[in-house]
Structure formats: structure tokens, C-alpha cells
Amino acid sequence: MNLYCNGILKQLNLAAETVISFIRILEPADLEVRPTPGKHSVGELLVHLSVLCVADWKISSGASLEDMETFYAENEPPCALPAIEQALRLNVARLEQETSSLTDEQLSAVTTSYWGASYSRYEWLVETLAHFYHHRGQLHAMLVHSLGKDPSIPLFA
Numbered sequence: 001m002n003l004y005c006n007g008i009l010k011q012l013n014l015a016a017e018t019v020i021s022f023i024r025i026l027e028p029a030d031l032e033v034r035p036t037p038g039k040h041s042v043g044e045l046l047v048h049l050s051v052l053c054v055a056d057w058k059i060s061s062g063a064s065l066e067d068m069e070t071f072y073a074e075n076e077p078p079c080a081l082p083a084i085e086q087a088l089r090l091n092v093a094r095l096e097q098e099t100s101s102l103t104d105e106q107l108s109a110v111t112t113s114y115w116g117a118s119y120s121r122y123e124w125l126v127e128t129l130a131h132f133y134h135h136r137g138q139l140h141a142m143l144v145h146s147l148g149k150d151p152s153i154p155l156f157a
Contacts, residue, residue, distance in 0.1 A: 060124035
């Protein structure tokens with residue numbers, strides 16, 4: 001595996017493990033909490049995080065809006081803590097599998113998303129990590145400020 005991809009995947013795995021730590025301090029009722037009207041509930045955000053790695057990979061591979069709607073309909077887990085944790089682990093592993101044999105040439109190939117963003121495959125991996133960190137930060141804020149549950153774990157190791 002490319003040294004740089006290996007670093008991104010290592011960081012993604014660390015971030016996913018912190019999310020799993022968050023999941024393990026939640027109660028099922030916490031999933032319904034919606035701190036801001038019209039925005040994701042805790043459960044909806046966790047469901048999104050659980051499929052984000054593969055969803056972003058599909059987008060980087062040229063999936064259309066319709067393809068993504070089908071992907072989400074078929075792959076989002078039920079909004080239940082064990083299902084979310086299982087899906088998160090599976091989808092991080094799937095991204096690792098998809099990227100493990102990419103050559104430098106493949107990583108430098110530029111693809112365009114259905115909304116018009118163009119990045120190299122490597123840049124898409126960086127974007128996936130940034131996307132995951134963004135939502136992990138949102139989730140952490142929801143836990144601390146809306147649920148009064150400070151996980152008391154470092155977000156960066």
C-alpha cells in the first residue's frame with residue numbers, strides 16, 4: 001500500500017475507534033436527540049458516519065446522485081447502536097480493501113463527483129478523512145453539550 005494512503009487509513013481507523021467509544025456510552029434513547037431542529041439527530045449522524053467511508057469512495061469513483069441514493073437506501077444500517085458499530089467497522093475495512101492495491105498512477109487519476117468537484121483519488125481519500133473528522137466533531141459536541149456525556153477520551157492520539 002502507498003505510504004501516504006496507509007497514513008490516511010491509520011488516522012481514519014483511529015477516528016473510527018473514537019466514534020465506537022462514543023457509541024458505547026450511549027443509550028438507545030440518545031439516538032433520538034436532535035439538538036438543532038432540521039439537522040441530524042444523534043442517531044442519524046451516527047448512521048451517516050457508519051457508511052461515510054464507502055459512500056465517499058463510491059462518489060470518488062464517479063457514482064451518480066441516483067447511484068448514491070440507492071447506495072444509502074441499501075446500505076444504511078438500522079438506527080440501533082450495535083448495527084451502527086458493525087456497519088462502521090465493515091465500511092472502514094471496505095475502504096481499506098478498495099484502496100490497498102492502488103498504484104501511484106491510480107491515486108493521481110482525477111475523478112469528478114456528481115456535483116462537479118474534481119479531485120485525484122488521493123485527494124478524495126484526504127477529503128474522506130476530513131469529512132469523517134468533521135462529523136466526529138459534531139457528534140462529540142452533541143454528546144457533551146446536548147446529552148451531558150463527555151466521553152473523556154482524546155480525539156487525537
